[in-house]
Amino acid sequence: MKFETKAELKYNILSPATLILNIHALRTPRQTVLEETLVIEPYLKAEELSSEHGENRLIRIEILKDEDITISYKAVVDNFFRETNHTDQPEISVANLDTSVFPYLYPSRYCQSDKLYRFANNKFGSIKNPYLQVLELTNWINSNVEYLSGSTNSQTSAYDTLTELAGVCRDFAHLGIALCRALTIPARYFTAYAYKLNPPDFHACFEAYLGNEWVLFDATKLVPLNGIVKIATGRDAADTAVASLFGNVSCKEINVSCKVAEEGFKPFYYKPAELKGLSYQ
Amino acid sequence: MKFETKAELKYNILSPATLILNIHALRTPRQTVLEETLVIEPYLKAEELSSEHGENRLIRIEILKDEDITISYKAVVDNFFRETNHTDQPEISVANLDTSVFPYLYPSRYCQSDKLYRFANNKFGSIKNPYLQVLELTNWINSNVEYLSGSTNSQTSAYDTLTELAGVCRDFAHLGIALCRALTIPARYFTAYAYKLNPPDFHACFEAYLGNEWVLFDATKLVPLNGIVKIATGRDAADTAVASLFGNVSCKEINVSCKVAEEGFKPFYYKPAELKGLSYQ
Amino acid sequence: MKFETKAELKYNILSPATLILNIHALRTPRQTVLEETLVIEPYLKAEELSSEHGENRLIRIEILKDEDITISYKAVVDNFFRETNHTDQPEISVANLDTSVFPYLYPSRYCQSDKLYRFANNKFGSIKNPYLQVLELTNWINSNVEYLSGSTNSQTSAYDTLTELAGVCRDFAHLGIALCRALTIPARYFTAYAYKLNPPDFHACFEAYLGNEWVLFDATKLVPLNGIVKIATGRDAADTAVASLFGNVSCKEINVSCKVAEEGFKPFYYKPAELKGLSYQ
Amino acid sequence: MKFETKAELKYNILSPATLILNIHALRTPRQTVLEETLVIEPYLKAEELSSEHGENRLIRIEILKDEDITISYKAVVDNFFRETNHTDQPEISVANLDTSVFPYLYPSRYCQSDKLYRFANNKFGSIKNPYLQVLELTNWINSNVEYLSGSTNSQTSAYDTLTELAGVCRDFAHLGIALCRALTIPARYFTAYAYKLNPPDFHACFEAYLGNEWVLFDATKLVPLNGIVKIATGRDAADTAVASLFGNVSCKEINVSCKVAEEGFKPFYYKPAELKGLSYQ
Secondary structure, eight states, X not given: OEEEEEEEEEEEEOSSEEEEEOOSOOOBTTEEEEEEEEEEESOOOEEEEEOTTSOSEEEEEEEOSOEEEXXXXXXEEEEOOEEEEOTTOOOOOGGGOOGGGGGGTSOXXXXXXXXXXXXXXXXXXXXXXXXXXXXXXXXXXXXXXXXXXXXXXXXXXXXXXXXXXXXXHHHHHHHHHHHHHHTTOOEEEEEEEETTOSSOOOXXXXXXXXXXXXXXXXXXXXSOGGGEEEEEEESSGGGOOSEEEESSEEEEEEEEEEEEOSSOOOOOOOOGGGTEXXXXX | OEEEEEEEEEEEEOSSEEEEEOOSOOOBTTEEEEEEEEEEESOOOEEEEEOTTSOSEEEEEEEOSOEEEEEEEEEEEEEOOEEEEOTTOOOOOGGGOOGGGGGGTSOBTTBOGGGSHHHHHHXXXXXXXXXXXXXXXXXXXXXXXXXXXXXXXXXXXXXXXXXXXXXXXXXXXXXXXXXXXHTTOXXXXXXXXXXXXXXXXXXXXXXXXXTTEEEEEOTTOOSOGGGEEEEEEESSGGGOOSEEEESSEEXXXXXXXXXXXXXXXXXXXXXXXXXXXXXXX | OEEEEEEEEEEXXXXXXXXXXXXXXXXXXXXXXXXXXXXXESOOXXXXXXXXTSOSEEEEEEEOSOEEEEEEEEEEEEEOOEEEEOTTOOOOOXXXXXXXXXXXXXXXXXXXXXXXXXXXXXHHTTOOSHHHXXXXXXXXXXXXXXXXXXXXXXXXXXXXXXHHOEEOHHHHHHHHHHHHHHTTOOEEEEEEEETTOSSOXXXXXXXXXXXXXXXEEOTTOOSOGGGEEEEEEESSGGGOOSEEEESSEEEEEEEEEEEEOSSOOOOOOOOGGGTEEEEOO | OEEEEEEEXXXXXXXXXXXXXXXXXXOBTTEEEEEEEEEEESOOOEEEEEOTTSOSEEEXXXXXXXXXXXXXXXXXXXXXXXXXXOTTOOOOOGGGOXXXXXXXXXXXXXXXXXXXXXXHHHHHTTOOSHHHHHHHHXXXXXXXXXXXXXXXXXXXXXXXXXXXXXXXHHHHHXXXXXXXXXXXXXXXXXXXXXXXXXXXXXXXXXXXXXXXXXXXXXXXXXXXXXXXXXXXXXXXXXXXXXXXXXXXXXXXXXXXXXXXXXXXXXXXXXXXXXTEEEEOO
């Protein structure tokens, strides 16, 4: 399915500064970028970087004088997600896990799985099928955590959210990841453009590693799972910040949009009875 | 300097086939892609891949029925090359070389440096400054090898070219690389869009590793060195084929163009007395 | 300088279990392993793995029946550390930082630098030379945090330690790293065998990225800096656990030793006035 | 099965020189190194490096004065090969191939598959099962190429061997690889210690990529396939040289041995009727 995504970021620069932005759509076998435009006004050199091991697409802009700067990004992306089947999904065995997945099993800044071990295992430990475990914990978060704009900030972690029981998409994803890892299910964070997200903004979800594939979950249930354009994956929000600002910089405005660019979109949501998942990998 | 590059490739597919194309401009700290469009007609899924270790940008298209297919690629690219200085350039010491450079020191399919050891050392071994060695061997190739379209094919190697003394840009680059490696100077091949190449086509040049940076050389001297938009780097043409075709496929047409997209272009060529180089890294 | 290191780990296995151990000495250009022996009693298959991107050396052992198991590791290692000079060390500029260093700039599970920004900048922000910043914060930790065995556990983070002001080597390192990152200095954690550590145990220190090299710091000041044999590096202890145990496993005993294996060891400690550092990279 | 391997290399150094040796046994999930000793006499610093992307284990020794140097390596290695089954092995489809395998599909210095396309397809193109294709071409090499010590040198390639019809293990492997690649079967070279190789020396074989696993083939048929201790893998011998010598160095002596270190070894050879393979991965 083709989507047209846009992001416009406006900054007020008050000292020499460096911006690192992670707003480009990922380019993968299942996510093809057909068109892409980056406009920087006033025009400045932008370095194209990839994150440590090539996963994410960064641009770095160095600004030497005080000015207002606007970065506009636009892309047409075609996504080829895959339906996955989790009937009789066996438990994850650490004895067979590839080392590339290990980092997503250990606690991270915003996903302190080591502190949620008792909670996760008391609540979800008795479920045998790990797909159903993740589905259940996703449902639990959706039912028990209130989606409340402005209730959290960049320091809020999964551990905080479990106490506060309020947050935004980022917090929902962090809690989902932390609970997965506490159940020995590798899980990772991702940022995305999302169709039908209202009000429009960058979105955050998570993926759980089930049967050697990364399967998509969204505890907010705000958008159809097949309306996602991935931007970046990482252990948590610390790895995937949309914007990292160094210097005296203030963000004045962020505008995001994501529309379908062809006909025939049918929204997809998980139904527990069907044991189906969706993978963008 | 901003360039607008275009490539249009037309294929006639006569059986189920797989195309792997390497025509996207590289995205690096010194080469920013501001706009990019890929059009496939009739429309088919294209997987975006990166070569083994993330260097090059590939697309793979699987075609299941007989048809004619046209792939059009267009990009606006901004390049920030750097002038390098090679006065008192010390000899390359293998004792300090980073292992990431080793592959470019060993012989490869089209650059049999092991067979050119005596020739290279007899001709250029007495020159002390390795920058001047590469400049001299580049000049030697330019003076002694005739640029002759159609004189060689996809099996022609540096060893052949040294005997035949005729070839195209690919052959000039292979011979340059083989001679560098025979002098214990790491060297790698790259494909490019090139401004002022006449007739317009994909271009091929090489880079030598001097003073911990990859410095650009072009033994054809057909284009200014600062008019290059890089596509792919590798050991030789085997790593960087513009198109790899699997199945019964015939290429009907290839159109390539590269224009400047802003004012003020001043062509740059090496002058031995100045000991200056150009790096796109 | 040559060191002989030993580790003996005894486990009681009460159910099918998987052990992942990270006790092998790193093999790097500046740390050569001349002899190495691994003994598993009773003998079981051990898979040799490397962590996600080849940094650390892991062994994974799957144990299917209840039994007592002893893993013994012994190595003779030759270290070639390098003295670094930090006179006129310029401030770190994010505009020039290599992306491979970014992960060590962001907060992680045990090093919540985002929460220590005000503290770090109030205390150490006015110091100009980043080497001196790290030296000062190391001294501050050493003077203000009490080294107290058993005062902390596997959930204790830098944020906790700044309140409790007590901990062990792991906590000292985490706090050092968190403060560095809060000052925009990349910093990473490492585990090590350490000469003269009393009582003998695995040790943990940290490295700060200064002038494009990783420079060693140890806020515990328990051992000479040139008596270190590195085991693993990572963002924090979550990446570098000596043992990760999955299943019903209890650790019965850990014995560690590190001796010099040649004459002439002269202990090295930092002296602020000298602006010298030590790098094992 | 446990093996004890030894290598002793003696060099006469006549000028400042750099040696890069690739004699350490690989450490992988299916090849565990239990004991390992490196002795350099007279003692010199040896840097431990890994090849470009971590595959192979190198040591680099810089020697500044004229002297005789002896490098001795000894290891006890436990190998856990796996039997693979190739009944109904489907043809390799480039449309599904992982990019990490692409380099082993293209021609390389000693394996000019592009020049052997007609030969390979005429001889083996009609066989449907790719496992049987590789088995047949291996048998063809074994029957038609004479194993003759000293008949070839470091410049001899697969193309030469197909004309000369004589060579050593290295040439047999290169020809096997070139023919596989000409049939669109990815294939790679490896060096090894081999049990029962007579006279004792380093051995070279190849692996073909069949059903997403690397399966072992040895066209020399000199040793049982389950008696292999892998040293290095690469595109061909250019990537995996046991010793790369830079400077005025002469090799005086090489002694290699490989013995079983436990009871019960049963030699394994391929039998076409059984469609079984052996994988060390």
